[in-house]
Amino acid sequence: MKTDYEVNIGLEIHAELKTKTKIFCSCKNSFGDKPNTNVCPVCIGLPGTLPVTNKQAVILAIRAGLALGSRISPHLLFDRKHYFYPDLPKAYQISQDKLPLCIGGGIKLDSGKFVRFNHIHLEEDAGKLIHDTFTDQTFIDYNRGGVPLIECVTEVDLSSAEETVEFLTKLRQTLIFADVANCKMEQAGMRCDVNLSVKKHGSSELGTKVEMKNLNSFKSVYGAIKYEMNRQIEELEKGGKIVQETRKWDETKEITTSMRKKEESKDYRYMPEPDFISINISPKDIDKIRNTLPMMPEERFKKYTEEYGLPEQDANLLISEKDYSDYFDNCLKLFFEPKTVANWIMTDLLKLLKSANFNTLEDIISEEYLCIILKLLADKKITRPVAKELFEKTIQTKNNPLEIAKTEKMLSTISSEQICKIVDQIIAEKPELKSEYKVQPDKITNFIVGGVMKQTQGKADATFIKDYVSKIMN
Amino acid sequence: MEFANLSLTEIIELIQNRKVTATELVSYYISRIQKFKAKNAVLEVFDDALLIAKEKDDFAKSNSTLPLLHGIPVLIKDNISYKGHRLTCASKFLENYVAPYNATVIQKLIDAGAIILGRTNMDEFAMGGSTENSAFGVAKNALDDSRVSGGSSGGSACATALGLACFTLGSDTGGSIRQPSSFNGVVGLKPTYGRVSRYGLVAFASSLDQIGPITKTAEDTAIVMNIIAGNDEKDLTSSQINVPDFTHKLGNNISGLVFGIPTEILNLIKKTKYFDKYQKLFNYINSQGGILKEVNIPHYEMSLPVYYVLAPAEAASNLGRFDGIKYTKRDESAYSIDEIYSFSRTKYFGEEVKRRIMLGNFVLSSGYYDAYYMKAKTIKNLLKTEVTKALDECDVILMPTTFGEAFKIGEKSTDPVSMYAEDMFTIFANLTELPSISIPFDKGVSGLPLGLQILGRHFDEETIISVADYFQKNYKEKA
Numbered sequence: 001m002k003t004d005y006e007v008n009i010g011l012e013i014h015a016e017l018k019t020k021t022k023i024f025c026s027c028k029n030s031f032g033d034k035p036n037t038n039v040c041p042v043c044i045g046l047p048g049t050l051p052v053t054n055k056q057a058v059i060l061a062i063r064a065g066l067a068l069g070s071r072i073s074p075h076l077l078f079d080r081k082h083y084f085y086p087d088l089p090k091a092y093q094i095s096q097d098k099l100p101l102c103i104g105g106g107i108k109l110d111s112g113k114f115v116r117f118n119h120i121h122l123e124e125d126a127g128k129l130i131h132d133t134f135t136d137q138t139f140i141d142y143n144r145g146g147v148p149l150i151e152c153v154t155e156v157d158l159s160s161a162e163e164t165v166e167f168l169t170k171l172r173q174t175l176i177f178a179d180v181a182n183c184k185m186e187q188a189g190m191r192c193d194v195n196l197s198v199k200k201h202g203s204s205e206l207g208t209k210v211e212m213k214n215l216n217s218f219k220s221v222y223g224a225i226k227y228e229m230n231r232q233i234e235e236l237e238k239g240g241k242i243v244q245e246t247r248k249w250d251e252t253k254e255i256t257t258s259m260r261k262k263e264e265s266k267d268y269r270y271m272p273e274p275d276f277i278s279i280n281i282s283p284k285d286i287d288k289i290r291n292t293l294p295m296m297p298e299e300r301f302k303k304y305t306e307e308y309g310l311p312e313q314d315a316n317l318l319i320s321e322k323d324y325s326d327y328f329d330n331c332l333k334l335f336f337e338p339k340t341v342a343n344w345i346m347t348d349l350l351k352l353l354k355s356a357n358f359n360t361l362e363d364i365i366s367e368e369y370l371c372i373i374l375k376l377l378a379d380k381k382i383t384r385p386v387a388k389e390l391f392e393k394t395i396q397t398k399n400n401p402l403e404i405a406k407t408e409k410m411l412s413t414i415s416s417e418q419i420c421k422i423v424d425q426i427i428a429e430k431p432e433l434k435s436e437y438k439v440q441p442d443k444i445t446n447f448i449v450g451g452v453m454k455q456t457q458g459k460a461d462a463t464f465i466k467d468y469v470s471k472i473m474n
Numbered sequence: 475m476e477f478a479n480l481s482l483t484e485i486i487e488l489i490q491n492r493k494v495t496a497t498e499l500v501s502y503y504i505s506r507i508q509k510f511k512a513k514n515a516v517l518e519v520f521d522d523a524l525l526i527a528k529e530k531d532d533f534a535k536s537n538s539t540l541p542l543l544h545g546i547p548v549l550i551k552d553n554i555s556y557k558g559h560r561l562t563c564a565s566k567f568l569e570n571y572v573a574p575y576n577a578t579v580i581q582k583l584i585d586a587g588a589i590i591l592g593r594t595n596m597d598e599f600a601m602g603g604s605t606e607n608s609a610f611g612v613a614k615n616a617l618d619d620s621r622v623s624g625g626s627s628g629g630s631a632c633a634t635a636l637g638l639a640c641f642t643l644g645s646d647t648g649g650s651i652r653q654p655s656s657f658n659g660v661v662g663l664k665p666t667y668g669r670v671s672r673y674g675l676v677a678f679a680s681s682l683d684q685i686g687p688i689t690k691t692a693e694d695t696a697i698v699m700n701i702i703a704g705n706d707e708k709d710l711t712s713s714q715i716n717v718p719d720f721t722h723k724l725g726n727n728i729s730g731l732v733f734g735i736p737t738e739i740l741n742l743i744k745k746t747k748y749f750d751k752y753q754k755l756f757n758y759i760n761s762q763g764g765i766l767k768e769v770n771i772p773h774y775e776m777s778l779p780v781y782y783v784l785a786p787a788e789a790a791s792n793l794g795r796f797d798g799i800k801y802t803k804r805d806e807s808a809y810s811i812d813e814i815y816s817f818s819r820t821k822y823f824g825e826e827v828k829r830r831i832m833l834g835n836f837v838l839s840s841g842y843y844d845a846y847y848m849k850a851k852t853i854k855n856l857l858k859t860e861v862t863k864a865l866d867e868c869d870v871i872l873m874p875t876t877f878g879e880a881f882k883i884g885e886k887s888t889d890p891v892s893m894y895a896e897d898m899f900t901i902f903a904n905l906t907e908l909p910s911i912s913i914p915f916d917k918g919v920s921g922l923p924l925g926l927q928i929l930g931r932h933f934d935e936e937t938i939i940s941v942a943d944y945f946q947k948n949y950k951e952k953a
Binding site for chain 1: 553554555561563568571573574575577672673674675676677679680681707708709710711787788790791794795796797799800801811815835838839840843847851
């Protein structure tokens, strides 16, 4: 890339809100169901139907705005955005144009750069076209039609593919932590439009922008930006001009191709949605929603490192997914040993999550059960190897680990005194151990531990034995 | 027994006292609809009506108390959704559409015991003032075959006048209940915007549309309003204001009541040939202790242009869904998606509907929005402020429903602007969201009815219904 150019990027990100029902009717908001099973006269826009607002969608959109530092509009208004496409049954989308729900806000990148939002607005999703190439027929699935969406529109603050991906990662993380959206890109739960232009350094005006629509993975966003900025710079270097247009990212060929020129661009003929009356949003309402906002990743990071003393690496891993962090927090409520809990999550649980068919940590083992095991271990009722065994048995049977430990006689019945007695006995039988200890302390310690374990079927605590041996030998 | 000349009130009394059965009523009306088939007021008699009537009669045999509208046959305008029945909006586009759910008003009528007998003719998608825009032929005036029935609820008004049902429902966006009621000599009420749920009414201009009854008497209007009015959680624009008993003020006299006459309208009436008839009415009001007062609505003359910006804009938006993709007809010669849209919409929408869609899309298009749509919205609010002020000085406002009697079929159908001007007196109530009732109060030069409009304060249908009832019972010049 020529270094005397700079790239200017603005984004429009759509995220589906995780409400139970759709935004303007009571149909289920659910991905992957049989086509056209979550539909009703309202969401397929039958003549005479009227929309009724789902409060939860408005609350979640406000919550997203609060998590991203936006100001919340004092009124809720909707507008109609008109265009003809078979996935849009009313030929208009109920959206927000004049007065978006959330204004401003932004995300700070690691570099310290602040990427601003112009606004975040609430709208309904469209259905989905399914093309059957075999019969050359197109089918429409309206299950997604009317699912609530937020559209987050940024200012033109981003200047590279790397920055853009970092921004999107942080946005996604925030929306997930705010409990607003699942942002499953593979299910089109989060989609991104990229507006990109290039200009010479020092030039005061932005270059002609090109829009790339519906990029559905961070990899596509990255690839499309890299390709498109090089294409535009090359074009300008050749003495050519950039045409304002919409381009499509071809994932297999890794190139962008022209979809629609500006002259063909749509006039959405926005108008205020007459089927609504404006609803006031009071500061009190907003505070109420603010109070339901879960702790954001940065706050959690701070808490983990400063309050709990976790290494930064551990804290980063825990906040990389809301699921991990929530699980960790829930465990601490039952068993407050941050480092121990973190270690178990990062080693034992994450390994299983990646290898087996589990969606969440809780699917593997509940916080309650894990903490029972950890507590038994801390109380020295079980040893580390027994703890691992009990962990596996709990996962297999889904039974309470305390019950398992009792029925399988895994609980240690050996007291510290008994262990000391056994150690004393071993040394008494082989007095030479004392002198050998002075030369090879580790070897002798291990020998004694092995001896105790043999007599106790491994139920003794190795650390305790080691401590005791060192005490009497010195 | 003959029922055609009986009011709803009288028929309710007959059926509640078991003097007549639902089956008798339905059979009677079916044969009467058949008899007046040439009027083309009714598009379809639902074939389950007699069956439902029989159920009603069986119910009556084993129940001592009957719901208020038990066994009462009703005709509905063909833009109101009745589950399992065809709903065409008098358009070729929806010729084969069957509604899969009940409009809230229909559900309320059914719950009150009524029988939905059939659907009435109208201007396509309620756009027009003569029913000449129906894809299924013009509905003729109940009193004169050479004249229009008015519109867009022309079929409903004609059917009420001819006694083809106990009452009918219409919808009113710019006068579509009141103008045909005036032309056919019956009573039509456009309730306050938000008084009656719009859920299930195929939208023309959402911020102006209201469903209302067309009846023989003002008393009947009150009875129907008691059934159909009220808040509906399915319609966010329906009001939560308490619903009174609309019959409550019936029988009140008009002594002390202040009748406002806007100066701007008085000037218009003076130009018509019927000024003397209004003067006669005003004198009568005076003689009965009513107080006449000139009020001002300075921007009244803006109502027509404002209406013809707002209504087409909303219509263009609302009618986008008729696209040839889903439940509407599709032009089978279309191949691409764009062709499906343009061929189907060109072929199956009528001329007037297309004209308004184009007008609406024009005023909404980028660059024109502020100049037309926003400006019209501003004036609409201004009119509302002005009339609210006027209604501080008077209890009701009087104005004509139309310039004159029903016009001849074909007289205005080639001149859209003169047709639009027909709405001069009616659109004002829609723009200001006021309730307005039209009653026949006199006769024109051809002996056909002239309508008088009584407008009331927001959500004060009670007063205008009682004034209408008083005039109907006491003012002897009535048609």
